[in-house]
Amino acid sequence: MTSPLEFSLYDTYSKSLTTFNPAATVEPGVLRFYSCGPTVYGYQHIGNLRATWFGDTINNMAKLAGWQTHWVNNITDVGHLVGDGDSGEDKLEKSAKSENKQVEDIVKHYTGDYHKQAESINIELPIGKNLPKATLYIEEQMILALQLLTTGKAYLLVDGIYYDSSDDNLKLEGDNTYTGREIKNTTKNPGDFALWKFVDEAALQKWKFNQFDSTAEYMLKLLQSDSNETMIALPNHWGTPGWHSECVAMICKLFSGSFPPVTLGKPIIDLHLGGEDHIDIHHKNEILQSKASGFELSKHWVHNKFVLTDGGKMSKSKGNVYRIIGEKADSISGHGFDPLAYRLMLMEHHYTEQLNFTWDKLTQSQNRLYGFRKDFAQILSFAKFHKVEVVEPHPKQIEILIKPLLNNLNTPLFLEKFQDFTDDILGKILQDKILNEKNLATLLHLEKEFLKLNLNPIIPEEIIRLANQRTEAKQKKDYQTADSLRDKIEAQKFQIEDYPWGYGVWKN
Numbered sequence: 001m002t003s004p005l006e007f008s009l010y011d012t013y014s015k016s017l018t019t020f021n022p023a024a025t026v027e028p029g030v031l032r033f034y035s036c037g038p039t040v041y042g043y044q045h046i047g048n049l050r051a052t053w054f055g056d057t058i059n060n061m062a063k064l065a066g067w068q069t070h071w072v073n074n075i076t077d078v079g080h081l082v083g084d085g086d087s088g089e090d091k092l093e094k095s096a097k098s099e100n101k102q103v104e105d106i107v108k109h110y111t112g113d114y115h116k117q118a119e120s121i122n123i124e125l126p127i128g129k130n131l132p133k134a135t136l137y138i139e140e141q142m143i144l145a146l147q148l149l150t151t152g153k154a155y156l157l158v159d160g161i162y163y164d165s166s167d168d169n170l171k172l173e174g175d176n177t178y179t180g181r182e183i184k185n186t187t188k189n190p191g192d193f194a195l196w197k198f199v200d201e202a203a204l205q206k207w208k209f210n211q212f213d214s215t216a217e218y219m220l221k222l223l224q225s226d227s228n229e230t231m232i233a234l235p236n237h238w239g240t241p242g243w244h245s246e247c248v249a250m251i252c253k254l255f256s257g258s259f260p261p262v263t264l265g266k267p268i269i270d271l272h273l274g275g276e277d278h279i280d281i282h283h284k285n286e287i288l289q290s291k292a293s294g295f296e297l298s299k300h301w302v303h304n305k306f307v308l309t310d311g312g313k314m315s316k317s318k319g320n321v322y323r324i325i326g327e328k329a330d331s332i333s334g335h336g337f338d339p340l341a342y343r344l345m346l347m348e349h350h351y352t353e354q355l356n357f358t359w360d361k362l363t364q365s366q367n368r369l370y371g372f373r374k375d376f377a378q379i380l381s382f383a384k385f386h387k388v389e390v391v392e393p394h395p396k397q398i399e400i401l402i403k404p405l406l407n408n409l410n411t412p413l414f415l416e417k418f419q420d421f422t423d424d425i426l427g428k429i430l431q432d433k434i435l436n437e438k439n440l441a442t443l444l445h446l447e448k449e450f451l452k453l454n455l456n457p458i459i460p461e462e463i464i465r466l467a468n469q470r471t472e473a474k475q476k477k478d479y480q481t482a483d484s485l486r487d488k489i490e491a492q493k494f495q496i497e498d499y500p501w502g503y504g505v506w507k508n
Ligand SMILES: [Zn+2]
Pocket: 035, 036, 037, 247, 282
C-alpha cells in the first residue's frame, strides 16, 4: 500500500465523526493511541475485554489501512479506589487483604489472567513498556501533582493534594458536577479530585516525595511560598497517586519521552480510548490536568459502549458476570463454547452500541463462526487440490473490502461484505471450477490480519492421517471403517466434508 488510508471514528466530546488523516497526525503516518486498561484486582469479565478488543481492533484496522501504529494499554495496579472517585479503599489493597496475599501477588495473578483472557479471543496486547504498570511511573505522577500545586491549580489538604477545578467552568450538563460522584466536604468544588492521597504507615502501597531527587526543586518552591505544617510534612508523608493521573503521566513519558512533555501546547497522542464509564469522570479529569499542565493530552477521545448481560447490568448477585475462559459455567469456555464465538459477537456489534449478551445470541454467533470455517475449508481444499499459488493480496481489493472499517469501524457491515466476498468465491468454484489466486490471497490476508477467527487452522497430523485413511477406506467401499474414522475425527472437535475434488477439514 502506498500511503495510509484515511479512516473515521466517533469522537465523544466533539459529538461528531472525526477523520484520521496520515498527514495530520502528531507523528505523520503513525497512529499514536492509548487505551485505559484493566485494574488488576480481580478477574476481568467479558465487558472489560470489549474495551481491550476495541483497542486491538483499531490497531488491526489501522495496520490493514497501511498505518504504522503505536498503541499503549496500561495496567492499573495502584490508586483506583472502590468508589471510582476519591472515596473508599484502594481496590488492590482491598483485594490483597481479603485474599490474604501481597499486593504484588494479586497484581501478578490477575495480570496473568488478563493475558489469558485476551489471548483466548486472539487479542494481541502491546508488549514491554507499551503495557505499562502505573507503579512504574510514580515519580512522573508525583511531579504532575507537585507542578500543579506550584502553579496554583491544585491545593493541599490534610488528606492529600487536590486538583482545583474552580476555573474550569464545569457547570454544563454532563460535566463532572452532574455525574453523581461523592462530594467530600474536604474538597472545595464538586469537580475537584485527588492527584495524590496521603496514606498511613500501614498501607500496603506507599511512596514518599523525598524518594526522588527530581521532586526537590518543586518542594523548595512550595516551602518558600507556604510554610504551614502540612506543607512542611509533605516530602516525608506516605502517599499514593490519584487514579486519574497515571494515564496522563504514562502517555507523556511513553509517547513524548518525558514528564512534563518536551513540547508544550501540542497534543501528545492522536487518540485516547476507553469504556463509556470513563466519559464523565476519568477522562475529563485527565483532560483538565493536562490542560492545566500546559499541553493537550489527546486530539480525539473515542469510547466503546458497555456489554449488558440478559438485558441489564452485569451483577454478581444475579450470577451473570461472565468471563471468556474458565472452568465453571460462568465462563464462555466453561459453558462449552468456542471463545472465538465471542470475538465474532464483538464484531457483530458496532462499538457505539451496547452489546446485550445472552447465551442464545452466543449460539447464533458460534453457528455463524462454524459457517465461515466450513466455507474456508471448502475453498482451501479446492486450492490445495488444484495447487492454487498463494500470492500477495491486491491492495485495491483490500481497500474496497475494508471500506466499512474505515468508516467509523463498522464491523457488522464489514462481516456482511466479507460473507458476500466468500460466497462469490465459492460460487465460482462450484459453477466454473475456478479460484482466482488474488481472491484467495485477499481472503487469507483479511483472516490473518483482522478477523482472526481460526478460519485457516493448522490441522494436526493425527487428523490428516485419519482423514487420509478414511479416503482410502471409501475408495475400497469399506463404509463402516470410513464412518468410524469420521467419528474419531469428530471426537477431536474437527469436521470433515467431501467435495468432488477431495475433502475439507475445519474446527468445530
Ligand atoms: Zn485512564
